[in-house]
Amino acid sequence: MRGGCTFVTAVNGFVHxxxxxxxxxxxxxxxxxxxxxxxCIGLAPVSFLAEEKRNPGIVFLAGYFTMWAxxxxxxxxxxxxxxxxxxxxxxxxxMALGIVCAAAGVWxxxxxxxxxxQGQRMSIKDCIxxxxxxxxxxxxxxxxxxxFQLYKxxxxxxxxxxxxxxxxxxxxxxxxxxxxxxxxxxxxxxGLDIRHAMxxxxxxxxxxxxxxxxxxxxxSHTLLPFVLIPLTYLVYYEIGRILxxxxxEGQQAKESDQPDQGRQWKTCRENLPLFMILMAVLQIxxxxxxxxxxxxxxxxxxxxxxxxxxxxxxxxxxxxxxxxNGRDRQEAGHGRTDAGQKRTGAGPGVWFLLVCVNxxxxxxxxxxxxxxxxxxxVSAVCLAFVExxxxxxxxxxxxxIPNAFYVLAYLVVGYSYLLQ
Amino acid sequence: xxxxxxxxxxxxxxxxxxxxxxYLAFLYLAIxxxxxxxxxxxxxxxxFVYAPTLLLLLFFCPLFRKxxxxxxxxxxxxxxxxxxxxxxxxxxxxxxxxxxAHRRIGVAAACVAFILCGDYVYDSENITKAENxxxxxxxxxxxxxxxxxxxxxxxxxxxxxLIYYIRQYSxxxxxxxxxxxxxxxxxxxxxxxxxxxxxxxxxxxxxxALAREYPCAYIxxxxxxxxxxxxxxxxxxxxxxxxxxxxxxxRET
Numbered sequence: 001m002r003g004g005c006t007f008v009t010a011v012n013g014f015v016h017x018x019x020x021x022x023x024x025x026x027x028x029x030x031x032x033x034x035x036x037x038x039x040c041i042g043l044a045p046v047s048f049l050a051e052e053k054r055n056p057g058i059v060f061l062a063g064y065f066t067m068w069a070x071x072x073x074x075x076x077x078x079x080x081x082x083x084x085x086x087x088x089x090x091x092x093x094x095m096a097l098g099i100v101c102a103a104a105g106v107w108x109x110x111x112x113x114x115x116x117x118q119g120q121r122m123s124i125k126d127c128i129x130x131x132x133x134x135x136x137x138x139x140x141x142x143x144x145x146x147x148f149q150l151y152k153x154x155x156x157x158x159x160x161x162x163x164x165x166x167x168x169x170x171x172x173x174x175x176x177x178x179x180x181x182x183x184x185x186x187x188x189x190x191g192l193d194i195r196h197a198m199x200x201x202x203x204x205x206x207x208x209x210x211x212x213x214x215x216x217x218x219x220s221h222t223l224l225p226f227v228l229i230p231l232t233y234l235v236y237y238e239i240g241r242i243l244x245x246x247x248x249e250g251q252q253a254k255e256s257d258q259p260d261q262g263r264q265w266k267t268c269r270e271n272l273p274l275f276m277i278l279m280a281v282l283q284i285x286x287x288x289x290x291x292x293x294x295x296x297x298x299x300x301x302x303x304x305x306x307x308x309x310x311x312x313x314x315x316x317x318x319x320x321x322x323x324x325n326g327r328d329r330q331e332a333g334h335g336r337t338d339a340g341q342k343r344t345g346a347g348p349g350v351w352f353l354l355v356c357v358n359x360x361x362x363x364x365x366x367x368x369x370x371x372x373x374x375x376x377x378v379s380a381v382c383l384a385f386v387e388x389x390x391x392x393x394x395x396x397x398x399x400x401i402p403n404a405f406y407v408l409a410y411l412v413v414g415y416s417y418l419l420q
Numbered sequence: 421x422x423x424x425x426x427x428x429x430x431x432x433x434x435x436x437x438x439x440x441x442x443y444l445a446f447l448y449l450a451i452x453x454x455x456x457x458x459x460x461x462x463x464x465x466x467x468f469v470y471a472p473t474l475l476l477l478l479f480f481c482p483l484f485r486k487x488x489x490x491x492x493x494x495x496x497x498x499x500x501x502x503x504x505x506x507x508x509x510x511x512x513x514x515x516x517x518x519x520x521a522h523r524r525i526g527v528a529a530a531c532v533a534f535i536l537c538g539d540y541v542y543d544s545e546n547i548t549k550a551e552n553x554x555x556x557x558x559x560x561x562x563x564x565x566x567x568x569x570x571x572x573x574x575x576x577x578x579x580x581x582l583i584y585y586i587r588q589y590s591x592x593x594x595x596x597x598x599x600x601x602x603x604x605x606x607x608x609x610x611x612x613x614x615x616x617x618x619x620x621x622x623x624x625x626x627x628x629a630l631a632r633e634y635p636c637a638y639i640x641x642x643x644x645x646x647x648x649x650x651x652x653x654x655x656x657x658x659x660x661x662x663x664x665x666x667x668x669x670x671r672e673t
Contacts, residue, residue: 217556284540289436
């Protein structure tokens, strides 16, 4: 009897330790593929950004967009040209490429630091110390709103019929190692459905699920919102940082009698937490219909189309502003930063990021490619009009070249039956 | 052309929730109008004023809609063009500019206006308390755990309530038909679906004959589903029950 008890205890202990080690593998996998790798990849393009534009938030955003673009580059050809076990091939290639890019990012950062090309940056502590009490309260309010959205994402299930396709597609890739050869809705074998097959965002979810040993549905519904919601707010934060200029301008305006003090108040950094609060409120109360991007953002966070509407499109606006921001300062003749470093405009990194964000639209949804193309075209025309400079249109056009190949592949594969 | 324009107007009204008396769009349009006069920075004007206005004009342009639908072969997703307006960003930016002199009171008033004109996303009928980490109905998980084979795949006939969820939990369960049958506007037809869901009373002999064509290893019915004769008289055995769902196993497969 005692021996039996000991055996049961040993088995329980073994099962318990197995469970614990599985949890450790899962946690390590999630941290590695959702935090460490994107951050390290982001270090590479950020090395080509102007010094004063670099911050950990931008590194993360740059990392995610570069990683997704890489994923598209690797996975879409595999989906189109490889029929069997295509997920294994795509995930192995992406894993290798991702790790190489992450290593390159770390190396570039190390090289930059070694040769002393590093700006002075305020720590978070200093930033908080500089804030007024009211500002701190406003930031806390915003964080509460963000926390509320994350809590709702984890504790509440949101039903959406499209999950029967997208989440099941991720799960098939994870469990059967194949992409888009099995119909997610029923499990029957199927031919290539080009409209869905080129939007490989569910395959990226499957990749993370596979590497972290987490069920793709749990990853989609419960864990990914913890990444995608903060990432979206990070884009809004970066937009706010550009729109609401520099710290102290508001205070200066208050204390001085300058005629343009109204303008300074409108653009001062003290507005940033209020801007973020407004953004959070608008997301929570933006559900005026089931079609709005705000509704998609909070109810279908894990779906590619939601990422396109709430992350990719605002990211394009952020990069347009970042481009202008760099040019603005150059034109204003601010040759040097406060720390005494030379300004270089926005830097080629911004154009690279524009390409990556455009390519990310392609992995999110094939319609998103057309949408971002329209946005790029309209914005290019408007910017060219205000700048009186047609070069903007040419540059923006060049950014769209990878997506032009995407559309070409879409049309060739989608309408190839007409050629037969 | 006029007809196409009117279609765009209907899509716009549906997107903005006018039929449900949601007027966030009016706030957005008012703020956009304010920015037309107030925004002096030419580049911000291009991004936050000219581009959204041009996009709105494109949205209502019949020729553009015709081209969009023809190119994408899809008219259902035209509303997504409105995502490019980024109403939240423009509205938040405009509000901060508008209330620059009285920022906190202004923002508080704007929040109240947004709350009154908008709609709280979490009171949607599609959002419920999660029962598990998968965010799927617990019954789905219990049913699949009960019938899932250790190796290989099986086909299972399930009621419409479970169709969305089964394959999100396990892809070892195949279905004779999927979610496509539940969206009426897609107009799919499937004899098995018609026998299972559309018949007022399930006609057992034809129903079982159809189910065996796949073959369905299990049939799951809601306990109140009417059926002419019990499945047990046609080679099925009662395998178990989870909540309101009764599971029958086909002894012949």
